[in-house]
Every structure is written in structure tokens, then in C-alpha cells.
Amino acid sequence: MTNQDTAVRAEGLVKHFKDTKAVDGVDLVVPAGTVYGVLGPNGAGKTTTVRMLATLLRPDAGSATVFGRDVVADPAAVRSQVSLTGQYASLDEDLTGLENLVLLSRLYGFGKAAARSRAEDLLEAFGLTAAAGKQVKGYSGGMRRRLDIAASIIITPKLLFLDEPTTGLDPRSRGQVWDVIRTIVAEGTTVLLTTQYLEEADQLAGRIAVIDTGKVIAEGTPGELKSAVGAGSIRLRLHHADQRDHARTVLAEALGAEVELDDDPVALTATLKPGEDTASQGSHALGELSRSGILVDDFSLGQPSLDEVFLALTDKVDA
Amino acid sequence: MAFTETKTKSDQESLAQIEKERLRGLLAAGERPQAPSPLAAARAFGWRAMLKIKHVPEQLFDIVLFPIMMLLMFTYLFGGAIAGGTGDYLQFLLPGIMVMSIVMTTMYTGMGVNIDIQKGVSDRFKTLPIWRAAPMVGYLLADAFRYAAAGAIMFGTGMVMGYRPSGGPDGVLLGVVLLLVFCFAFSWIWTWIGLIARSEKTVMSISMSILFPLTFLSNVMVDPSTMPGWLQPVVNNTPITQLVDGVRGLFDGAVDSGAVVTTLLWSAGFIAVFGFLTIRAYNRK
Known part of the structure; x- marks a missing residue:
């Protein structure tokens, strides 16, 4: 791939903080023009990795380039192509939304009138007028996020880092942020997104790197990752607690899968077989349950959770 | 009633949709103005600091009330004991107490720098194509405005209380300028501490433990010749004593050029050493 096809290429990035190795040899290749998801729990090293790529932190070892420019040797060139929306809104809380955007537009070099009109246009586009x-x-959490992202595209960046853009947002605000991300990518900006939610990475990202304790433990398309982990699970809540043992037998036969009883006396979870169609396994299971006269209050067909992804992936690493 | 209000608000909220078409247009425009000059960037940060004063005017209490309090307290509390009368003492005290109160308010700069880091705003500033020192210089420019305001208020209060400068308007103006130059230079200590300290409280306690001895162990309140012999050389050579000698001389119309030059040398030293440390810490963070 040439420089223009690859937005980020990182090799063996390492960063220590005192005694802890926050990032311990991260390799990444982010193709240009896509959303790339970096998925991991709190403390996995996502933020530290992003800060190194955005030239805010100097790596202790390893190297990284952004559109062919080295983050250590040529930080100014990298900075001119990237924008960062950090985990905590990087805005001046004392100032108004308009003043924040005018200030930043001025600092990007817009004249007084141009800065103001750019700021007003952005506020309008983000529903913040x-x-x-x-x-x-x-501002509410969702409004802050939107303003923060607006600040990141005062100058259209070639690469936008979004560090956990939806953590702590309500579902509606999260949907809005997703819309914004999709629009930004459709206009040609590459987005590197960190998240704790598999669902979010799945919805937005073309490729995902799963990162844990400072290392990339898996990389691939969402489909590849999910099939590596399993097909997900069915979770049931029954109407009568005394039907649970019966339901367990029925499900185990219908799916040929492992069924676990939850702490909740009316709930149970069946792990689906990997490689087979999730939806048809689900409807088959429901059919069998109703034929057996078991009353179901609540039925959910879930993707593997991030926990399951991690358990599966870390198991693999250990083995 | 409350119910209706809530409803109106949520209606408004739901109208606030992302306008994708508009967003697309903004992204596609792809305008890239030239990066601002160092001066323009510093001015933008100065504007930001002024906006903060506009939105949070409470912060002015410190710089308005504190100096007036100091002036009243020291004049009427100690005047009789130290100089045998408040009138004479005010004549001696005013330039010094002005230096003391304004130098003490310089520590707010460090706290501001530290708060920016805690809140993540400085991350945003660091990814901008601007002169790296611009945020600090912007702070200091706005602070210079605050110091000038504090100086004017103290001088006005002093005049009401009966202070008369023999140096005339020129002397007073030059004295205040000397004080502002020193404060601008001295503040680089706080920008540095603001960058390396863990929290704004740490910044405050470090600043206090430097400022209190530094300003009290000086000729602000009393003539150093009344101090024990071993202390005199120390007190006579602190930057604050030199600054007070310089300002007092200019106010009184008996210019102490040695003290003025020494003060300017100290100022240059502060900028060189702590300006360097500040920028280094800023780049490393």
C-alpha cells in the first residue's frame, strides 16, 4: 500500500507510565477512507495509543506514521492532517458553544468574520444553534460531544481520532454521534475510533483491532471476529420458575448447545453454535419451547458481548 | 406548569437534529486558511481569557478586594506602631503593598494553566498549528490587564486615603510599567508549576509557600535596617526588595536606577529559565 492508501501504520508502539506498561508493542495498519475500530476495556491502552498517534505523547519505543509522516520526527506535518476528539470533551466550559468554535477557528487561522460564520455553520449542522x-x-453530555466533534472538523481533517465518542451517552445521542461519524467518513475522512462496545465497532467499523493490557490480541473485520468467538447466545425469561428445568432440556436438545441457569430463578442462557445462522437457531428454539408448552416472558438473541469476545480471545492466547 | 416546561424543552431538543446535508457541505468545503502568526494566536488566547472574566466575573473579586483589604489593613493596623502615624506610613507603604498584592495574584496564572490540562482543553490547543507558547502568552497578556486594573484600584484608594506621589504622573506610570514587566516575567514560574503539578490545589500550595516568605521577607512593610544583621543581606537582595525599591523610587521621584536595572535583569532571568522550563514541560506532557 502506498502512503495515501494507509492512514496509520504503527509498529511496536510502547509507552510506560512509571511502573506500568500502558502500551506494550501495538501494531496497527489503518486503511484510508474507512472507520477503524480499536476495541478494548478501560485501561487497555486505547487512549494512550491514540495520544501517541496524535503526537500528544512520545512513544518510548516503536514507530508510527500518519499518511506517511512520522509522528516523532515530523509531528507538525502529522498535526496538520489529524484532529482529536478526546475522551473528555476538550472544550472551555466557561465559554459558550459559539465562543469555543470562534476561538478555535481563529487559532486555525480564519479571519474574524470567517471564523464566526464557520462557527455558526457548524453549530447549525450539529443542531446546536x-x-x-x-x-x-x-450542556448535556450529548451536546458536549457534538460540539467537541464540531471543533474537530473546523478544518476537514484527513484522519479523525475519536476516543470513546459515545461512552456515557444516552441511546439517542449515541445514534446522533453515529450519524455524524458515518457522514464524516462518507466525505472521505478516515476515522480511528476507540470504544468499549462491540456493538458500536460492529455498526461503524470496517476493521477492528481488539486490544487488551497494551497489546493487540485480535484484528479483523467484525464478521471475522464474531465467528472466531461464537455465534452469540439466547437469553430467556420464563413465566413460571418451575418450568426452567424443562426448558433447559428442550433447549439443549433443540440447539445441541450448552445451557446455563442464571442467578435470576426464571432466566436461562443458551450459547449458540458457531458458524450457523443465528436467526434460524433462535426461531427454531422458540418454536420448540412453545410446542413444549413453556411460557416465555422475554426472549433475546444476543451477539457475543465484549466480555465473551475477551474471554474467548484471551483463552486462545493462553492456549 | 413544570410539566409544560419540560415538554417544551424536549420538543426543542428533538428538533435539534444533525443536519447531514449541511455537515456534508462543510466537510467538502475543505477550507484551509494559513496558520495564524504567533501574535495573532496569543491575541486569540488573550481574548479567551477576557471572555472568561466576562462569564465568571467572580474571579475579579480576588484582584479588586484583596489589594484594597491589604492596603487598609496594613495602613491603619500597623501605621501607628511602625511609623508613628498612618499618613507617613501610607507614603512609605503604598508602592510596596501594591507590589506585594499584585505579585501575589500572579499565582492564578498557574492555576488556570493546570485547570486547562485537567479539563483536556490543552490537548485541543496542542494539536493546533500554532506557536507553542501562545496559550501561555495569551494568559499572561490578559493577566497584565488584570494587574493594571488592580494597580489602578490600589492607587486610587491610596489617593483617597491621602497618598501623594512626588514622582508625578510620569513616575507613577513608569513604576506601574516596571511592576507589570516583572509580573509578566515572574509568572513563568507559575506556568511551569501549573504544567508539572498534579492538581490546581498543589499549584496553590506551592505558590503560597513561595510567595509568602518572598513577599514578607522584603522592604514592603518595614525598613530592612530594623531587621537582625544576618537577615539584612538576604532581604536586600531578593527580587521583590529590588522591585519595591525601583517602584518606590519612581513613585517618589527619587529614581533608584540600580534597583530598576536589577529588576529588569531578574525579569530577563525569569523569562529565560522558567520560559524554557515551561515550553519544555508543555512539549513533554
């Missing part, structure tokens, strides 16, 4: 004159300290 009504709050333009309010101090950011009074």
Missing part, C-alpha cells in the same frame, strides 16, 4: 449562546458547562 439554540444553545450557541450558553456556557458549555450547562
Whole structure:
């Protein structure tokens, strides 16, 4: 791949903080023009990795380039191509939304009038016009996020880092942020997204790197990762607790799968067989249950959770 | 009533949709103005600091009330004991107490720098194509405005209380300028501490433990010749004593050029050493 096809190429990135190795040899190749997901729990090293790629931290070892420019040797060139929306909104809380964007536009070099019109246009595009004159300290989490992302595209970046853009947001705000990310990518900007949610990576990312204790433990398309982990699970809540043992037998026969009883006396979970169609396994299981006269209050067909992905992947590493 | 209000608000919220078409247009425009000059960047940060004063005017209490309090307290509390009368003492005290109160408020700069780091704003500033020192210089420019305001307030209060400068308007103006130059230079200590300290509280306690001895062990309140012999050389050579000698001389119309030059040398030294440390710490963070 040439420089223009590869947005990020990182090899063996390492960063220590005192005694802890926050990042312990991370390799990444992010193709240009896509959303690339970095998935991992708190403390896995996601933020540290992103900060090194965005030239905010100097790696202790290893190297990284952004569109062919080295993050250590040529940070100014990297900075001119990237934008970062950090985990905590990097805005001045005392200032209003409009003032924040005007200030940053001025700092990007826009003249007074141009800065103001750019700021107003961005507020409008992000549905923040009504709050333009309010101090950011009074903004909701979703509004802050939107303003923060707006600040990141004052100049259209070639690569946008979004560090956990939806952590702590309500579902509606999360949907809005996803819409924004899709629009940004459709216009040609590469997005490197970190997240704790498999669902989010699945919805948005073309490729995902799973990172844990400072190392990439798996990499691939969402489909590849999921099939490596299993096909997910069925979770049931029954109407009568005394039907649970019966239900367990029925499910085990119908699916040929492992069925676990939950702590909740009316709930049980069946792990689906990997490689087979999840939806048809689900409807088959439901059919068998109703034929056996078992009353089901609640039925959910879940993708593997991040926990399951991790358990599966870390098991593999140990073996 | 409350119910209606809530409903109106959520209606408004749901109207606030992301406008994808508009967003697309903004992204596609791809405008890239030239990076701002160091001066323009520093001015933008100065503007930011002024906006903060506008939105959080409470922060002005410190710089308005503190100096007036100091002036009133020391004049009427100690004037009689130290100089045998408040009038004479005010004549001696005003330049010094002005230096003391304003130098003490310089520590707020360090706290501001530290808060920016805690809140993540400085991450944003660091990824901008600007002169690296611009955020600090912007802070210091706005602070210079605050110091000038504090100086004017103290001088005005002093005049009301009966202070008369023999140095005339020129002397007073030059004295204040000397004080501002020193404060600008001295503040680089706090920008550095603001960058390396863990929290704003740490910044405050470090600043206090430097500022208190530094300003009290000086000729602000009393003539150093009344101090024990071993202490005199120390007190006479601190930057604050030199600054007070310089400002007092200019106010009184008896210019102590030695003290003025020494003060300017100290200022240059502070900028060289702590400006360097500040920028280094800023780049490393």
C-alpha cells in the first residue's frame, strides 16, 4: 500500500507510565477512507495509543506514521492532517458553544468574520444553534460531544481520532454521534475510533483491532471476529420458575448447545453454535419451547458481548 | 406548569437534529486558511481569557478586594506602631503593598494553566498549528490587564486615603510599567508549576509557600535596617526588595536606577529559565 492508501501504520508502539506498561508493542495498519475500530476495556491502552498517534505523547519505543509522516520526527506535518476528539470533551466550559468554535477557528487561522460564520455553520449542522449562546458547562453530555466533534472538523481533517465518542451517552445521542461519524467518513475522512462496545465497532467499523493490557490480541473485520468467538447466545425469561428445568432440556436438545441457569430463578442462557445462522437457531428454539408448552416472558438473541469476545480471545492466547 | 416546561424543552431538543446535508457541505468545503502568526494566536488566547472574566466575573473579586483589604489593613493596623502615624506610613507603604498584592495574584496564572490540562482543553490547543507558547502568552497578556486594573484600584484608594506621589504622573506610570514587566516575567514560574503539578490545589500550595516568605521577607512593610544583621543581606537582595525599591523610587521621584536595572535583569532571568522550563514541560506532557 502506498502512503495515501494507509492512514496509520504503527509498529511496536510502547509507552510506560512509571511502573506500568500502558502500551506494550501495538501494531496497527489503518486503511484510508474507512472507520477503524480499536476495541478494548478501560485501561487497555486505547487512549494512550491514540495520544501517541496524535503526537500528544512520545512513544518510548516503536514507530508510527500518519499518511506517511512520522509522528516523532515530523509531528507538525502529522498535526496538520489529524484532529482529536478526546475522551473528555476538550472544550472551555466557561465559554459558550459559539465562543469555543470562534476561538478555535481563529487559532486555525480564519479571519474574524470567517471564523464566526464557520462557527455558526457548524453549530447549525450539529443542531446546536439554540444553545450557541450558553456556557458549555450547562450542556448535556450529548451536546458536549457534538460540539467537541464540531471543533474537530473546523478544518476537514484527513484522519479523525475519536476516543470513546459515545461512552456515557444516552441511546439517542449515541445514534446522533453515529450519524455524524458515518457522514464524516462518507466525505472521505478516515476515522480511528476507540470504544468499549462491540456493538458500536460492529455498526461503524470496517476493521477492528481488539486490544487488551497494551497489546493487540485480535484484528479483523467484525464478521471475522464474531465467528472466531461464537455465534452469540439466547437469553430467556420464563413465566413460571418451575418450568426452567424443562426448558433447559428442550433447549439443549433443540440447539445441541450448552445451557446455563442464571442467578435470576426464571432466566436461562443458551450459547449458540458457531458458524450457523443465528436467526434460524433462535426461531427454531422458540418454536420448540412453545410446542413444549413453556411460557416465555422475554426472549433475546444476543451477539457475543465484549466480555465473551475477551474471554474467548484471551483463552486462545493462553492456549 | 413544570410539566409544560419540560415538554417544551424536549420538543426543542428533538428538533435539534444533525443536519447531514449541511455537515456534508462543510466537510467538502475543505477550507484551509494559513496558520495564524504567533501574535495573532496569543491575541486569540488573550481574548479567551477576557471572555472568561466576562462569564465568571467572580474571579475579579480576588484582584479588586484583596489589594484594597491589604492596603487598609496594613495602613491603619500597623501605621501607628511602625511609623508613628498612618499618613507617613501610607507614603512609605503604598508602592510596596501594591507590589506585594499584585505579585501575589500572579499565582492564578498557574492555576488556570493546570485547570486547562485537567479539563483536556490543552490537548485541543496542542494539536493546533500554532506557536507553542501562545496559550501561555495569551494568559499572561490578559493577566497584565488584570494587574493594571488592580494597580489602578490600589492607587486610587491610596489617593483617597491621602497618598501623594512626588514622582508625578510620569513616575507613577513608569513604576506601574516596571511592576507589570516583572509580573509578566515572574509568572513563568507559575506556568511551569501549573504544567508539572498534579492538581490546581498543589499549584496553590506551592505558590503560597513561595510567595509568602518572598513577599514578607522584603522592604514592603518595614525598613530592612530594623531587621537582625544576618537577615539584612538576604532581604536586600531578593527580587521583590529590588522591585519595591525601583517602584518606590519612581513613585517618589527619587529614581533608584540600580534597583530598576536589577529588576529588569531578574525579569530577563525569569523569562529565560522558567520560559524554557515551561515550553519544555508543555512539549513533554
